[in-house]
Amino acid sequence: RDDMLVCAGCGVPIQTEHENAPGFAPASALEREQLVCRRCFRLSHYNEVTPTAIGEKEFLEIANTISQKPALVVKVVDLFDFQGSWISGIQRFAGNNDILLIGNKVDLLPKSINEEKVRKWMRGQARDWGVKVVDSALVSSQTGRGVEAAATYMSKYAKGRDVYVVGCTNVGKSSFINQLIKTYGAAEEAVITTSAHPGTTLGLIEIPLEQNQSLYDTPGLINRHQMAHVVSAEDYKVVFPKKEVKPRVYQLQSAQTIFFGGLARLDVVDNQADVVCFMSNELHLHRTKLEKADELYQTHVGGLLQPPTEETRESFPDLKEKSFSISEKTDIVISGLGWITIRPKNKVTVRVHAPEASGVFKRVPLI
Numbered sequence: 001r002d003d004m005l006v007c008a009g010c011g012v013p014i015q016t017e018h019e020n021a022p023g024f025a026p027a028s029a030l031e032r033e034q035l036v037c038r039r040c041f042r043l044s045h046y047n048e049v050t051p052t053a054i055g056e057k058e059f060l061e062i063a064n065t066i067s068q069k070p071a072l073v074v075k076v077v078d079l080f081d082f083q084g085s086w087i088s089g090i091q092r093f094a095g096n097n098d099i100l101l102i103g104n105k106v107d108l109l110p111k112s113i114n115e116e117k118v119r120k121w122m123r124g125q126a127r128d129w130g131v132k133v134v135d136s137a138l139v140s141s142q143t144g145r146g147v148e149a150a151a152t153y154m155s156k157y158a159k160g161r162d163v164y165v166v167g168c169t170n171v172g173k174s175s176f177i178n179q180l181i182k183t184y185g186a187a188e189e190a191v192i193t194t195s196a197h198p199g200t201t202l203g204l205i206e207i208p209l210e211q212n213q214s215l216y217d218t219p220g221l222i223n224r225h226q227m228a229h230v231v232s233a234e235d236y237k238v239v240f241p242k243k244e245v246k247p248r249v250y251q252l253q254s255a256q257t258i259f260f261g262g263l264a265r266l267d268v269v270d271n272q273a274d275v276v277c278f279m280s281n282e283l284h285l286h287r288t289k290l291e292k293a294d295e296l297y298q299t300h301v302g303g304l305l306q307p308p309t310e311e312t313r314e315s316f317p318d319l320k321e322k323s324f325s326i327s328e329k330t331d332i333v334i335s336g337l338g339w340i341t342i343r344p345k346n347k348v349t350v351r352v353h354a355p356e357a358s359g360v361f362k363r364v365p366l367i
């Protein structure tokens with residue numbers, strides 16, 4: 001349409017309603033001669049990218065563009081919610097292009113981790129899901145740890161090609177790119193500007209790296225399975241870890257239960273097991289007898305067992321059960337909440353109760 005306003009930076013159609021969607025500009029900006037979306041505005045004035053989010057359909061459109069060009073695809077995942085923040089079908093998106101896997105939020109993992117093992121574990125998970133990655137790196141976009149090493153990998157594997165950074169919302173993709181800008185910016189004293197892509201409607205943001213080579217920030221894919229979509233904003237503050245997670249160890253006997261606030265619970269049904277919980281340090285864990293667990297939940301969710309709180313429990317979904325038979329050290333993941341490493345004495349049956357929307361599954365132990 002002729003009257004459609006487009007961003008002079010990235011070419012995305014301008015809209016004034018949805019702050020987190022591509023092309024947002026405040027209504028007051030429409031008067032400007034050089035109209036740019038807020039993301040481009042912030043990038044050119046503050047050298048800072050802002051997160052934006054899109055749905056599956058738009059994401060596929062972007063994917064089609066990427067898969068047809070020679071490029072390096074940098075896929076950012078949240079180490080604390082690895083599977084929950086995984087983009088299924090990423091291989092199709094990347095086409096024949098190389099994928100470099102970046103595990104962000106390494107600051108949340110215990111300091112004692114062996115980084116080399118975690119990187120290998122990441123590649124192993126990717127392989128199990130049919131995705132070949134050229135390499136993996138661990139970073140904290142919060143502290144800057146590992147970012148320079150990641151930048152070195154990026155330039156090594158890009159081999160002069162463009163770089164596309166992709167990820168689900170909330171994995172810390174914007175924070176990661178901002179760290180990169182700081183790193184590059186400091187080296188070259190360069191002010192980063194966006195450049196126009198006539199006809200682009202995808203909300204890709206271009207950040208020039210070197211001659212003929214650019215880094216593109218893509219909007220984040222909304223992943224509805226994340227715990228963030230199930231709990232209230234208030235409760236999310238308790239659930240989402242902000243610091244290094246301290247593993248909490250329990251020796252559970254047969255027919256014992258452990259509650260994770262009022263959000264989920266784990267029953268050890270028929271044998272003993274050591275249970276190590278990796279969850280936000282602020283989340284209250286409560287151990288009880290399996291036979292009492294149902295009643296305890298009914299009476300105390302929102303009180304002793306919280307979050308959810310008294311106010312938010314009404315809108316919190318019912319817990320659904322899922323059973324696992326475990327005979328060796330295994331992680332049980334409650335997507336978005338964290339994970340539990342089970343070390344069984346012998347074969348043991350465990351049952352997880354959690355909101356259906358948040359994925360519950362077992363995996364090879366991360367640590």
Ligand code: GDP
Nearest residue numbers: 051105140141142169170171172173174175220
């Ligand atoms: P995006 O949606 O993927 O662009 O993610 P953002 O960069 O906006 O980050 C999402 C959330 O994760 C924010 O609350 C950040 O503060 C947080 N975050 C990002 N990177 C890190 C990190 O390395 N460590 C920790 N602990 N939090 C992070």
